[in-house]
Amino acid sequence: MAGSRTNSPPGGLLVQLDRATAVPLHRQLAAAVRDGVRSGRLRLGTSLPPTRTLAADLGVSRGVVVEAYQQLVAEGYLTSRPGGYTEVAIGPVGQRTTAAAAPPPAPRVDFGYGRYDVSNFPRTAWMRSIRRAFAAAPNERFGYLSGRGVPELHDALTDYLNRVRGTAATPGTVVVCTGYAQGVALLVQVLAARGARRLVVEDPSADDDVRPLAAAAGLEVVGVPVDADGIRTDLLDATPADAVVLTPSHQWPTGAVLPAERRAAVLRWAERNDALVVEDDYDAEYRYDRAPIGAMQGLAPDRVAYAGSASKTLAPGLRLGWLVLPRGLVDEVAAAKLAVDRGSPVLDQLAFADFVAHGEFDRHLRRMRPAYRRRRDALLAALGALLPDLEPAGVSAGLHLVAWLPPGLDEDDVVAAAGRRGVRVHGVGPYRLGGPGPGGLIFGYSALSERAVRDGVELLAAAMGQLRAM
Structure with a gap:
């Protein structure tokens, strides 16, 4: 049988995919997780591997894992928590259940990239x-x-x-x-x-x-x-x-x-x-x-x-x-x-x-371009006023912006300090392959209002000010 197996901690997730069958891969994966929950092998509160980790282990596209997880969330077997955590939401019949650990608090302002303002879907x-x-x-x-x-x-x-x-x-x-x-x-x-x-x-x-x-x-x-x-x-x-x-x-x-x-x-x-x-x-x-x-x-x-x-x-x-x-x-x-x-x-x-x-x-794109441009302009204005030593990069386009940090500020320290202030922002460093490079922050603005953009930069400026004072 043509298949692919993975053991993915911490959930002890064992999956066997059969590429010779007509059953789509996402359904096979969903069935394997469902059976694990029903049998008690995957207990209430167990964290499942991130979608990209499990996709790499199985040799499938991330979309296969995302679709399987989404189906199981809809069925109530899993829950998706802020920060990308996916956990088992129920136990098998007869199993004594306890409250799962409280999820981390949602950020006050989320500059996460790769998102889209779905509220404007036509x-x-x-x-x-x-x-x-x-x-x-x-x-x-x-x-x-x-x-x-x-x-x-x-x-x-x-x-x-x-x-x-x-x-x-x-x-x-x-x-x-x-x-x-x-x-x-x-x-x-x-x-x-x-x-x-x-x-x-x-x-x-x-x-x-x-x-x-x-x-x-x-x-x-x-x-x-x-x-x-x-x-x-x-x-x-x-x-x-x-x-x-x-x-x-x-x-x-x-x-x-x-x-x-x-x-x-x-x-x-x-x-x-x-x-x-x-x-x-x-x-x-x-x-x-x-x-x-x-x-x-x-x-x-x-x-x-x-x-x-x-x-x-x-x-x-x-x-x-x-x-x-x-x-x-x-x-x-x-x-x-x-x-x-x-x-x-x-x-x-x-x-x-x-x-x-x-x-x-x-027509939809014509409606969205000015909205996204206003959010980008609000971000640039806030950075210029409150964090003028950050250097914005790239052309006037897209749904995110990179700003390079000044010398003397560590990227990881800035990201952590922002998180303590309730601001989620990513650094450039984790996406490098060839070793260290200039520190930078990735600001996604597509899903934020102009007011939220300004508030997020104010919180970030306070966090960076505290870092500089240390």
Whole structure:
């Protein structure tokens, strides 16, 4: 039996996944945890492994673990607590239950990154799209489809991405997935099966998607430093690899935009190494001072795999993402998608296709850009007034901002001091691969009001003032 096993402390979680069966992986994982709770092996209050840790142990995408945990939370088996802790919420029948440990208090101001203001989700327009899509869908759309998704969404995404992001997509090169995490997991799986051995990522970069997935697949992960203009292509030239993962339109987390000469250098490197460029275009629609730079995929569609999703533009709960692939990868990635979950939900795909085709996606983004810009401007104004020695980085774009700390202040100490004042903020250090670098703070502002942004910076300034006085 083709399977994958993990023992993940502290919960003693033992999971066996069978990739040969038609049962989706997230359902297998949910069933294993459910059985553990019912049997008493997973007791009330037991903390389960973080989603990215368990995903890396199992060699699956983080989305598989997230979906399983969310299902079990909805059923009442698990509870999700502030700070990302997931615990067993009930005991087996007949077991004497005791109150679980009190959760840590929620922060007064949370500058956590990677979030979206879901309160502005366009419910009315989305419902119209659901109704139209349901009424117009041919009967065959509700049967088993190919791993690429529904044709209506291929067409809508091709038109949108070519118009707005400057891609060279065709309907035949689009594969629909449940988000960036699954999309990059499918790519890693296919590359590893083809014999890939090394993957380059930006340093610093996100640590919860491609890096653990590549490591679990047996690929060596190499970080190439970034500077104010993105990945340093002079160092990339000396690093042979099978693929590189980039955020060229808005580097995460520094906010740099890769200029034209470096984009050309990356593509020359890919050609010399017969390598794939994976373009993560995670928040490119949010550029506030000018039109966004076009996607790299349009320059070299046979060398670049473009990855996008609705998570930062509509809502992460929709679980909608897409890949625009070189033609030689389409069939293998689509087959890998079928093997994982038999395809994404049809009605959601049809609704999103209608939403895009009727211009609702464009209208929603036009509404959200000024709102997010005001929050970013409020953050910059507060930092300038209260913490002028912090140095904001990056272009006027996105849903987060990095600010570099002045010499003499330790990043970990600042993050801890902020937490004691009720402010949650992340440091840059945990996302580096190549060792220490300049201290910096990552401010996510998308889910905060302008008043909350100001209050958070005031609390942070008080915390840093106390540090300086020590």
